[in-house]
Amino acid sequence: MDSQDNPAKQARADRPQLSSMRSGSFLSDHQQYRSPLQPDSHAHFGIDTVIEDLQGARLSPPKSFSPFNGVPGKDDPPPRIVEGLSHDFSHPNCAPPRGTASQRIIATLMYKTKSSSPHHHPRLNSSSTSNIPANFAPTTNPDNFPLEAPPAVEPESLDNIYGSYISPMCITSFLHLMSAFPLPKGVTETTSSHRCLDDPEHPLVVELTLSPAPSTDYLSLADLRKHELIYRFEREWNVDVVLQADTLWRRYPRLVVFDMDSTLITQEVIDLLAATITNPPDLAAKVADITHRAMLGELEFDAAFRERVTLLKDLPATIFEQLRPALDVTKGVPQLIKALKKLGIKTAVLSGGFLPLTSWLAKELGIDYAHANEVVISDAGRLTGEVLGRIVGKERKQELLLEIAKKENVPLEQVIAVGDGANDLLMLGTAGLGVAWNAKPLVQMEASARLNGDSLLDLLYLVGFMREEIEMLTI
Structure with missing residues (x-):
């Protein structure tokens, strides 16, 4: 008697078998019960998707793995994102090697709200009331003729172009500036991360962590704070830059x-x-x-x-x-x-x-x-x-x-x-x-x-x- 003539045998055949359960999962076998997930660059994967994708995965050809240090190499594939969780792999939060001290530096960028208003820029609202042509002398009296050219107009602040706050372009410009300073011996690149301390949309205060700090053999922290490039950056972006060594004492004043x-x-x-x-x-x-x-x-x-x-x-x-x-x-x-x-x-x-x-x-x-x-x-x-x-x-x-x-x-x-x-x-x-x-x-x-x-x-x-x-x- 075949299975069509035996209802009991037909029921047993329809039951999930142990072997099939070992090779998959209920969610994997019943994808029709959840919306399909397109694996594009903007997708967020659930934890079950991440686990299921690991089933049967093989490395071909095999390669050796270097110890994980918290920061993947530039040639490593981008990490999969677990739904509801995220991790900034560029954040230098890993502990330094045993027996060494951290060399991170904290840069706090603070927008100067007192010296500039987001809604008022003098150059935008200014208008000339003079009727004298630009190529004419300002006076007809030779004794009063200026011996030197008038001072140049203050260059327009970049925040007038990119926004009156700590914009992404401001952060990028600062990181580019810091890359100009020499690194400690044996270090070839700097890792960085940032936190918006007040408003994630239009932050006025942003804290950046850079690891390692510029080499103290070339430039001490005290000299770095007074460097002309830092001063120019502050003027261009209308910010204060506060540089501090990332130490325990910085976080716990008494x-x-x-x-x-x-x-x-x-x-x-x-x-x-x-x-x-x-x-x-x-x-x-x-x-x-x-x-x-x-x-x-x-x-x-x-x-x-x-x-x-x-x-x-x-x-x-x-x-x-x-x-x-x-x-x-x-x-x-x-x-x-x-x-x-x-x-x-x-x-x-x-x-x-x-x-x-x-x-x-x-x-x-x-x-x-x-x-x-x-x-x-x-x-x-x-x-x-x-x-x-x-x-x-x-x-x-x-x-x-x-x-x-x-x-x-x-x-x-x-x-x-x-x-x-x-x-x-x-x-x-x-x-x-x-x-x-x-x-x-x-x-x-x-x-x-x-x-x-x-x-x-x-x-x-x-x-x-x-x-x-x-x-x-x-x-």
Whole structure:
């Protein structure tokens, strides 16, 4: 009796057999129950597809395999992507060989929102109102004729072409720039990866990891930060470039030290004090000029400060209380201090201003340490024009940073210092990371990092926090 005449035998024949199950799978045998997957460059493969494709695969001709190091060679085929998962094989996250140290470098590119608005470009909106032809002299008087050609117009920023943010072209240009620097001996290529720390569509902050860093035998990190090519790139793309060695200490600071005037607040306190004196009428302008020259490094800070305090003689001591409401705290400072406290990071303000206002502001913001100058007050309750003790200038700020770090048992590699003036340079140079905040030109060039933005909260990007993490810390 054949199978057609025996229903039981027919049923057994229709059952899946063990041998067929061993050679495939239910999903493989029933592809009609899911949509067909076209293996093109944009396809995403499910995990079952990846596993099934490995069944019966053979290598012909056989070849030897080198140990996997996390970065496939340039001739290797592109990796298959598991559905729902992805991996950037260019990311140099593999540990270095045993007995060696990592040589990665972190480059944080931050768009200068303060110096340029995405919606306003002067050259786009400018129009000439002159009726004088371009080939005519600007004057008919030979004595006034210019002896030199007028300065060239500032070249248009590339972000005006590619977008007012950290565009893909900006990142590509930066990687091309970094490829110009010599690599360590024995290394032929650099691997890189990047993270958008704020907005994946139009990021203003992008963190790039390059491995290895340029050879320190040719160019130290300090010299690389000051390199003319980096400076030109910043001007062309309207960004700040912050270069840091990728070390454990970069991600875990334990002490942040701030200057006060033009850093934690937007004003210079001594200028505010001088503005309250109406006689002589030009006093405020004189004090402001001395302040400006001292911040530029043209005058010795200690002597300049004593000279300005002398001009404030006979002001009532109550002036410090009266000025409290006038202090304009820099945008992002309250949120930054709150975030640092949540992270268990100690904070300090080292000010070349006046202790009554510095102590009050530190208490208001929740800053742990406050140091500033103490003025002498007469029995009549007025300023005598003298300063008690040492001036909190550049040397004293450096000493106070070292004292606080020692007291808190914090290595200098885990200290961040932020300031804007020439009297902050020693402090910035002593800390593991010295940040010039909207600083004077000399400080911009000498500091290990520079930020020119609207909010001091941007400081958290330099230690690798993403925007959503910063928002969690500031709630």
